[in-house]
Structures are given as structure tokens and as C-alpha cells.
Amino acid sequence: MSSTPPRPAPAGITAPGIVAGRLPAEALADNFTDVLPPLDRHEAIVAADRCYFCHDAPCVTACPTEIDIPLFIRQIATGTPEAAARTIFDQNILGGMCARVCPTEALCEGACVREMAEGKPVEIGRLQRFATDRLMAEGVHPYDRAAPTGRRVAVVGAGPAGLACAHRLAMKGHEVTLYDARPRPGGLNEYGIAAYKTPGDFAAEEVDWLLSIGGITLETGRALGGDLSLEGLREDFDAVFLGIGLGGVNALNAEGEDREGVQDAVAFIAELRQSADLSTLPVGRHVVVIGGGMTAVDAAVQSRLLGAEHVTIVYRRGRERMSASDHEIEHAQTAGVKIITDAMPVAVHGNGAVAEVEFAYTEDGPEGLRPRPETFRLHADQVFKAIGQRLEGAPGGLDLAGGKIAVTGAGRTSLPGIWAGGDCAAGGDDLTVTAVAQGRDAAEDIHTSLMTG
Amino acid sequence: MADLSTNFVGITSPNPFWLASAPPTDKAYNVVRAFKAGWGGVVWKTLGEDGPPIVNVNGPRYGAVWGADRRLLGLNNIELITDRPLEVNLREIKQVKRDWPDRAMVVSLMVPCDEDSWRDILKRVEETEADGVELNFGCPHGMSERGMGSAVGQVPEYIEMVARWCKKHSRMPVIVKLTPNITDIRYPARAARAGGADAVSLINTISSITSVNLDSFSPEPMIDGKGTHGGYCGPAVKPIALNMVAEIARDPETYGLPISGIGGVTTWRDAAEFLALGAGNVQVCTAAMTYGFKVVQEMISGLSQYLDEKGMSLDELRGRAVPNVTDWQYLNLNHVTKARIDQDLCIKCGRCYAACEDTSHQAISMSPERVFEVIDAECVACNLCVNVCPVDECITMETLAPGMVDARTGRVVSPAHADWTTHPNNPMASAAE
Ligand SMILES: Cc1cc2nc3c(=O)[nH]c(=O)nc-3n(C[C@H](O)[C@H](O)[C@H](O)COP(=O)(O)OP(=O)(O)OC[C@H]3O[C@@H](n4cnc5c(N)ncnc54)[C@H](O)[C@@H]3O)c2cc1C
Ligand SMILES: Cc1cc2nc3c(=O)[nH]c(=O)nc-3n(C[C@H](O)[C@H](O)[C@H](O)COP(=O)(O)O)c2cc1C
Numbered sequence: 001m002s003s004t005p006p007r008p009a010p011a012g013i014t015a016p017g018i019v020a021g022r023l024p025a026e027a028l029a030d031n032f033t034d035v036l037p038p039l040d041r042h043e044a045i046v047a048a049d050r051c052y053f054c055h056d057a058p059c060v061t062a063c064p065t066e067i068d069i070p071l072f073i074r075q076i077a078t079g080t081p082e083a084a085a086r087t088i089f090d091q092n093i094l095g096g097m098c099a100r101v102c103p104t105e106a107l108c109e110g111a112c113v114r115e116m117a118e119g120k121p122v123e124i125g126r127l128q129r130f131a132t133d134r135l136m137a138e139g140v141h142p143y144d145r146a147a148p149t150g151r152r153v154a155v156v157g158a159g160p161a162g163l164a165c166a167h168r169l170a171m172k173g174h175e176v177t178l179y180d181a182r183p184r185p186g187g188l189n190e191y192g193i194a195a196y197k198t199p200g201d202f203a204a205e206e207v208d209w210l211l212s213i214g215g216i217t218l219e220t221g222r223a224l225g226g227d228l229s230l231e232g233l234r235e236d237f238d239a240v241f242l243g244i245g246l247g248g249v250n251a252l253n254a255e256g257e258d259r260e261g262v263q264d265a266v267a268f269i270a271e272l273r274q275s276a277d278l279s280t281l282p283v284g285r286h287v288v289v290i291g292g293g294m295t296a297v298d299a300a301v302q303s304r305l306l307g308a309e310h311v312t313i314v315y316r317r318g319r320e321r322m323s324a325s326d327h328e329i330e331h332a333q334t335a336g337v338k339i340i341t342d343a344m345p346v347a348v349h350g351n352g353a354v355a356e357v358e359f360a361y362t363e364d365g366p367e368g369l370r371p372r373p374e375t376f377r378l379h380a381d382q383v384f385k386a387i388g389q390r391l392e393g394a395p396g397g398l399d400l401a402g403g404k405i406a407v408t409g410a411g412r413t414s415l416p417g418i419w420a421g422g423d424c425a426a427g428g429d430d431l432t433v434t435a436v437a438q439g440r441d442a443a444e445d446i447h448t449s450l451m452t453g
Numbered sequence: 454m455a456d457l458s459t460n461f462v463g464i465t466s467p468n469p470f471w472l473a474s475a476p477p478t479d480k481a482y483n484v485v486r487a488f489k490a491g492w493g494g495v496v497w498k499t500l501g502e503d504g505p506p507i508v509n510v511n512g513p514r515y516g517a518v519w520g521a522d523r524r525l526l527g528l529n530n531i532e533l534i535t536d537r538p539l540e541v542n543l544r545e546i547k548q549v550k551r552d553w554p555d556r557a558m559v560v561s562l563m564v565p566c567d568e569d570s571w572r573d574i575l576k577r578v579e580e581t582e583a584d585g586v587e588l589n590f591g592c593p594h595g596m597s598e599r600g601m602g603s604a605v606g607q608v609p610e611y612i613e614m615v616a617r618w619c620k621k622h623s624r625m626p627v628i629v630k631l632t633p634n635i636t637d638i639r640y641p642a643r644a645a646r647a648g649g650a651d652a653v654s655l656i657n658t659i660s661s662i663t664s665v666n667l668d669s670f671s672p673e674p675m676i677d678g679k680g681t682h683g684g685y686c687g688p689a690v691k692p693i694a695l696n697m698v699a700e701i702a703r704d705p706e707t708y709g710l711p712i713s714g715i716g717g718v719t720t721w722r723d724a725a726e727f728l729a730l731g732a733g734n735v736q737v738c739t740a741a742m743t744y745g746f747k748v749v750q751e752m753i754s755g756l757s758q759y760l761d762e763k764g765m766s767l768d769e770l771r772g773r774a775v776p777n778v779t780d781w782q783y784l785n786l787n788h789v790t791k792a793r794i795d796q797d798l799c800i801k802c803g804r805c806y807a808a809c810e811d812t813s814h815q816a817i818s819m820s821p822e823r824v825f826e827v828i829d830a831e832c833v834a835c836n837l838c839v840n841v842c843p844v845d846e847c848i849t850m851e852t853l854a855p856g857m858v859d860a861r862t863g864r865v866v867s868p869a870h871a872d873w874t875t876h877p878n879n880p881m882a883s884a885a886e
């Protein structure tokens with residue numbers, strides 16, 4: 001897989017400092033279209049034909065939402081993509097987004113028997129997109145709500161976890177109020193995922209489509225810890241689900257970290273995702289990204305796509321420890337991003353604004369990671385911190401585990417009547433699909449406890 | 454979701470998908486798994502008379518024919534009827550029917566050709582409260598050497614006689630399963646009706662040798678250096694089965710006789726085609742043996758989506774294509790079509806050109822730029838180019854409207870129907886009306 005590397009536009013690319021308009025508009029449009037174009041009907045049939053319809057298929061086990069993949073692919077192969085979409089949505093109501101953003105090489109496609117046999121898995125993600133796009137294009141919502149139960153549930157956070165939870169609860173006949181602190185729903189689908197994975201306004205369209213089941217009242221601009229309190233919600237509702245993600249950002253702990261030009265990668269990406277005109281979005285000529293995960297890769301790649309001339313990712317441990325997958329690292333390298341490993345920042349130099357970042361080489365010993373005396377400097381007019389997000393603003397009174405909300409079973413917190421799922425809850429990978437699975441499972445558990453309790 | 458519930462000769466099931474009598478229905482364990490997966494009914498693996506159980510070979514039982522990517526297209530088997538004790542099968546049938554009252558439970562039978570044997574087994578099956586029986590007159594190997602299976606199915610008089618015994622000695626619906634190893638399927642079907650059978654089911658397997666081992670020079674599957682013919686089934690046999698079903702559906706002497714369609718049903722489309730040709734339901738064996746019981750879920754979702762899209766009920770689909778099955782002599786010779794190549798879709802592979810140039814009518818031209826075009830003056834509209842083109846919808850057949858000139862014959866297309874029965878070249882032609 002490859003994305004088109006930025007077209008040279010010499011005037012803009014070499015301009016010093018953090019400036020907008022490094023690339024002409026059509027180059028930007030090209031760079032930010034679908035990284036993987038959708039399959040057409042014939043391509044889908046050919047791709048579907050490669051599925052062996054494995055018994056107890058390993059791809060299903062590898063999917064956190066356990067979509068019945070062989071069944072939906074067979075449904076595509078036999079000319080019924082709408083039925084295929086229903087098979088997907090039964091398990092994962094955000095199957096459309098997951099088809100675009102899941103690291104499939106580490107999930108379903110990584111487990112495909114044809115990956116083992118030939119290194120060429122069935123293209124499950126793209127087939128999933130083919131089916132879900134087809135059904136969503138029909139503009140009808142495929143699910144009906146059960147008879148009203150008279151129960152009311154508050155869902156806090158309209159990211160993948162909260163949306164999946166709210167949808168499943170609405171389907172079961174409960175009344176849901178969905179709160180989010182931000183002006184738009186979608187969570188990181190709307191503010192975080194790389195723009196070239198979900199071009200257009202897909203995230204917002206998907207949320208509208210999901211909410212069209214009815215029974216979900218969306219209230220944006222309402223924050224837990226702001227005008228909402230956990231005690232208030234517990235009083236007003238029969239159950240509460242928390243899907244508030246990870247709002248905080250870790251610090252570098254390097255001297256000069258507060259210099260102008262040093263920025264949080266997630267905030268940069270959010271700004272990019274919300275930008276109506278990418279030619280007005282400023283980016284540096286020399287960009288340094290510190291971190292080794294998906295956020296680091298996305299900030300680096302999108303800087304390049306905006307026209308940054310030199311982009312370097314620096315990670316403190318070895319490449320094999322980077323949490324970005326091989327596939328993503330390769331994608332970054334194809335886009336022209338340089339990757340340096342085994343180095344950590346010790347100081348940010350500059351005269352007001354950042355000019356250079358100084359790194360020390362590291363060594364991993366029995367006492368953990370340590371800087372070595374030897375250092376080097378990278379030229380930088382923009383620095384992105386992508387060294388992990390952490391839970392911020394979790395209501396007091398909840399037990400934590402590893403800095404996240406502690407849960408047992410299907411998302412039960414230490415307080416009765418309160419469930420949590422997605423990135424803010426302990427356990428599972430921080431992925432869209434995992435958030436969907438946890439939101440869905442918590443909804444099932446809430447339903448059981450409301451109907452039997 | 455369209456209503457797929459089915460009533461076949463008084464036997465109800467939640468959908469028209471039954472498992473055919475074969476290994477998938479040989480014991481309670483399999484049948485319960487099938488019902489859990491959603492199958493509407495089963496025909497239990499054929500039971501024989503009481504006594505020492507049947508023995509099977511201890512080497513391979515199956516041979517196969519594959520398509521691209523090792524897709525299983527045809528399967529052949531030399532398995533006999535159930536090799537488990539009669540008592541065990543009957544006990545399990547009774548229990549499963551009790552546990553799954555909404556599913557169809559039909560018991561397949563094959564006993565020697567005398568009235569007492571049939572009367573005895575029918576009594577015992579009746580005690581299980583099964584919904585009906587299917588008489589296996591189809592098995593083409595092993596059992597036929599002992600005067601049963603297709604040895605009975607190939608003699609219409611025997612079919613009629615046994616069907617009559619069964620109706621006499623049982624209150625259960627009787628389905629006669631026909632063998633395709635005959636020259637004209639209408640004769641055994643008529644015999645079944647004459648004997649009072651409630652329905653026929655078809656086809657059982659076709660006598661076949663799937664391949665020959667070119668090192669040991671024996672047919673496959675090979676048992677200690679020898680092979681024997683087996684029974685062929687799976688996607689490859691569907692066209693043969695469809696034709697036989699249609700023949701019975703449109704024969705005035707068997708018209709209206711309920712038919713259970715069997716042979717190569719692999720997807721919902723195959724099932725819909727059998728239903729359109731008059732089958733009341735379908736039975737499946739090879740598709741389940743290839744993919745497991747879950748395939749039924751695609752069949753159910755596909756058929757109901759199709760019916761919903763057509764705004765049609767299952768009853769309205771049933772038999773809908775039968776009036777359009779006719780004899781060659783009645784086909785309209787004034788219906789003229791020409792192949793059309795969509796240049797936007799053409800990928801310039803040239804397969805149509807090779808096929809027409811080498812093996813048909815030299816009716817496709819090829820330019821140095823690899824543009825392929827139909828020469829109307831040569832095109833006989835055989836459809837071969839359409840069938841070999843790898844691109845869907847790229848080559849299609851266009852019907853010439855009345856009044857247009859067929860460039861091949863120079864004749865104006867007539868709006869009137871004209872077929873062989875009135876054609877001047879036909880010495881038997883009757884004058885056109
Ligand atoms: C840059 C980036 C790229 C990523 N790319 C991928 C990818 O390609 N594939 C993938 O699978 N995963 C990716 N992820 C991870 C994925 O986005 C998350 O795992 C997923 O969004 C978690 O869902 P969630 O619902 O738990 O939280 P979020 O998506 O974070 O949603 C939480 C919501 O809660 C709201 N909220 C927070 N606090 C409060 C409060 N106090 N009151 C009210 N509302 C509140 C927020 O506004 C937000 O809308 C990426 C993450 C990042 C940061
Ligand atoms: C291994 C095997 C064993 C079979 N045994 C029986 C049997 O005992 N009785 C019977 O009526 N048909 C038997 N059949 C035939 C099937 O019931 C069915 O008629 C045939 O396979 C065609 O359907 P299909 O193309 O869906 O497989 C058998 C088929 C196979 C493959």
C-alpha cells in the first residue's frame with residue numbers, strides 16, 4: 001500500500017518557519033484522498049472469491065467485535081452486499097469506520113489463512129467497506145427499536161465506545177442521552193483518525209446514520225466535570241456509561257519543552273481534521289515528532305502530506321518496540337518520513353521559538369531505559385509530542401488500574417450503576433474496534449442488569 | 454424479511470432449505486448442529502432393514518472435481534446407506550423430532566423389494582413421529598448391485614408397486630426420490646404418481662468416475678488399486694437436476710405433483726432457480742459438506758432479500774418459470790439478436806475475438822489498436838463471446854426491433870412469431886396461421 005508522496009512545490013516546501021500553503025491546492029487534494037480507494041463491484045467479487053470460508057475462522061477470532069467474516073464475504077460473493085452489511089453491523093455498528101481505520105494487518109487480515117499461505121490475505125477491510133458503503137448509501141437504518149422499557153441511560157462521550165453503547169441500548173428499547181464535551185460527536189473518529197483514512201465527512205455522516213435509529217438524544221458541549229457531575233447523572237438516570245477516552249497528553253520532561261513551536265500531536269491532528277481548507281493550515285519546514293505509536297506516525301505522515309520538507313520520528317526504544325505496526329511504519333517511510341530509534345529528547349533549544357532538539361542515545365538495561373552521554377541535535381521549527389495520551393478528568397470515587405478506570409466483566413466499574421469502556425477503561429488495545437466492542441458489551445450488560453435488577 | 458416458511462405435502466418447516474439424506478443427516482449430533490445453524494428440515498440418512506448393519510469401505514469414499522482455486526465443483530462418493538444400527542437411528546430420530554418440533558424430519562428408507570419389508574420398517578418409523586418418509590430409489594452404487602436403490606428407480610413398475618405399498622401401510626406422506634440414471638425422468642415420476650406418492654424428490658447422484666490415477670491406472674477414489682463408479686453431486690450436477698425438475702413440472706401427466714429439488718444447490722440463487730422451476734423446497738448435501746452448516750444463513754438471507762426486492766412471496770416464486778420452459782420447436786425464429794461490445798468496459802483481452810475467430814463465425818474484428826467490434830453481417834448471436842468475456846456486462850445481446858434489417862440475412866425483422874413447426878424447411882411443417 002502506498003500513498004502518493006507530496007508533489008514538489010519548491011517555493012512552498014523550503015520556506016522557513018511554520019507556514020501555510022506549502023503545496024498547491026491540487027497537490028493537497030491528491031495527498032489527502034482515500035489512501036486505499038474503495039473496491040468496485042467486480043473487484044469486490046474477485047476479492048470475495050478468494051475467501052475459503054474457513055471453519056471457525058481465525059479472522060473472526062482476531063476481530064475484537066467478532067464479525068462473522070466468512071459469512072459476510074460469501075454474501076458479497078453471491079451478490080447480496082446489503083445482507084453482508086447487516087452481518088457486519090450486527091456485531092459492529094461502526095463497521096464502516098472500522099473498515100477504514102482498523103490495523104487489519106494486525107487483526108483479521110493478519111490471521112487470514114491466505115496470509116500464512118501466500119502472504120496475501122483476503123482483503124477483509126476493503127470488502128467490509130464495500131458492503132457497509134452499499135447499505136449506508138441506501139440511506140435507511142437497518143435496525144428497529146424494541147418496545148420501550150421506560151429505562152433511561154446516560155452515555156458520556158460520543159466516541160466509538162459511547163456511540164456503540166448508545167446504539168445497542170436504543171435498540172433494546174432504552175432512552176439514551178448521549179453527552180459530549182466537544183462541539184461535534186464522533187470522538188477521535190472526528191478529531192483523531194488520519195484524514196486520508198476517512199476523507200470527506202464520513203465520520204459525521206456515520207454518526208448521523210447511527211443516531212437515526214432513534215431514542216438517542218445527543219447533547220454536545222456538555223462535560224462531565226463541567227456542568228455534569230457523576231452524582232447528578234446517577235440520580236437522573238438508571239445507569240451511566242463512561243466512554244470519555246484519553247483527554248490528557250504526557251509530558252516530555254525535557255528542558256525547554258514550553259518553547260513556541262512545541263505542540264501536542266493530537267491537537268495538531270484535531271486541527272487538521274477540522275480544517276475546511278488545508279492550504280491555510282501551517283506546518284513547519286523541519287518537523288520532529290517524538291513518539292512511536294499511531295499518533296506519531298499520523299502526525300508525521302500528515303506533516304509530509306501538507307508539504308513539510310524534512311520530517312523525522314524519534315523513538316526512545318528499538319523499532320520492534322514501536323506500537324505503530326510494521327505496515328504503518330512502512331507507510332510513513334514511503335511518505336518520506338525518517339525514523340530514528342533508541343534516542344530520547346533531553347533539551348529543546350532556541351531563541352524563543354524552537355530551533356533544535358537535542359537527543360541522547362539510549363540503552364535498555366536491567367534498570368530500565370537510560371540516556372547515554374552521547375547526544376545529537378535535529379534542526380526543528382515544529383515539534384510534535386506523541387508520547388501517549390492519558391486519562392484526564394475522570395470523576396472521583398472510581399477505582400483506577402494502570403491510570404485508567406478499573407473494570408470487571410463487561411465494563412463494570414467499582415461503583416454500582418456505572419459502566420466504562422473504550423480507551424478510558426483498563427484492558428484491551430486502544431483501537432476504534434476495541435472501543436466499539438467494549439461499548440456494545442457494556443450495553444448488553446446494562447440491559448441485562450436493568451431488566452433483571 | 455420475507456416469510457420463508459414452507460408447507461411441503463403437509464410437512465411444515467421455517468424455511469425451504471432441507472438437508473438431503475447423506476452423511477450430514479446420519480446422526481443426532483449432526484442434525485442438531487444443523488438445526489442450530491438454521492436448517493429448516495432434514496431427510497435422515499437412508500435406513501435399511503433390521504439386522505447386521507451395512508458395511509462401508511475403509512479406504513477413501515470420495516472423489517472430487519475442482520475449479521480454479523480448488524473450489525469444489527463436483528463430488529463423487531461410494532458410500533452406502535447408514536452403517537449404524539436401525540434401533541439407534543430410530544431412537545435418535547424420535548428424540549430430535551421431539552426437541553425440534555418446528556423442523557421437518559423426513560426419514561429416508563431402502564429395504565428389499567417385498568411388501569413385508571416395507572410394511573415392517575414403516576411401522577417402526579411411524580413410532581418416531583417423523584413427518585414423512587422418502588423412498589431412496591436412487592443410490593447408483595453398491596446397493597443397486599443388491600437389487601435396491603437405482604435398481605428399483607430404473608424400473609417404473611417397481612417404483613409404482615413400492616409407492617403403493619407404502620401408502621397402504623402408512624399414514625405418513627411418501628416422497629419418492631428419483632435417480633437421474635435413466636433416459637427420461639418423466640417415466641419414473643409418472644410411476645410414482647400412479648403409485649400414490651405425495652411427491653418426488655430429485656436428483657440422487659449420477660453414476661460417475663471423477664478421475665483416473667495415471668500412475669496406478671485405477672479410477673479415483675482408489676481402494677487397493679481398484680475403483681468403482683460412484684455417485685456424482687455438487688455444483689456440477691445442477692444443470693442436469695434443473696432440467697429434470699422442469700421436465701416433471703411441465704409434463705401434463707405429472708403436472709402439480711410436488712417436487713423437492715435436489716442437486717448442486719450451493720447458494721440462495723440456486724435454490725431460487727429450483728423453486729422457480731416448480732420445486733416446493735430444496736435439499737442440499739454437497740454445499741453443507743463443503744462449507745459446513747452455516748451456509749444456510751446466506752441462503753436464508755439471500756432468498757428473503759430477493760423476495761423482498763421482487764415484492765414476491767415464496768408461493769408466487771414457486772413455478773413461476775415453468776410456463777416459459779418449452780420445446781425447441783416452439784422457439785421464435787423471428788427473434789434476432791446481435792452481440793454488442795461496450796468499448797468503455799472492454800479491457801482488450803481479446804478472448805471474444807479468439808473464440809469467435811477460431812471456433813465460431815468470424816464475426817468479431819480486431820484493429821491494430823486492439824479495438825474489438827462485432828460484424829453484424831456475420832454474427833449469428835450464438836452468445837459464445839458473452840460467455841468467455843471476463844468482464845461482467847461488457848458484451849451483451851441486443852434484440853433487433855421489428856422493422857430493422859438483419860445484416861446477416863438481409864431480411865427485415867418481422868414482429869410475428871414463427872417457429873420450426875411452420876418453417877418452410879421443415880418437411881413436417883403445418884401451414885402458418
Ligand atoms: C491520532 C490518533 C490516530 C488514531 N488512529 C487510529 C486508527 O487508525 N485505527 C484505530 O483503530 N484506532 C486509532 N486510534 C485510536 C482510536 O481513535 C481510539 O482507540 C478510539 O477512538 C477510542 O474510542 P473512545 O470512544 O474510547 O474514545 P474517544 O474516541 O477518545 O472519544 C471520547 C469522547 O469523549 C468525550 N469526552 C472526553 N471527556 C469528556 C467529559 N469529561 N465529558 C463529556 N465528554 C467527554 C470526547 O470529547 C470524545 O468525543 C487513533 C488515536 C489517535 C489519537
Ligand atoms: C457421501 C454421500 C452419501 C449419500 N448418501 C445418500 C443416502 O444414503 N441416501 C440418499 O437418498 N441419498 C444419498 N446421497 C445423495 C444426496 O442425498 C443428494 O441427493 C445428492 O448428493 C445431490 O445433492 P447435492 O448436489 O446437494 O449434493 C448421498 C450423497 C453423498 C455425497
Ligand code: SF4
Pocket residue numbers: none
Ligand atoms: S474427514 Fe478426514 S478426518 Fe474426518 S473421517 Fe474423513 S478422512 Fe477422517
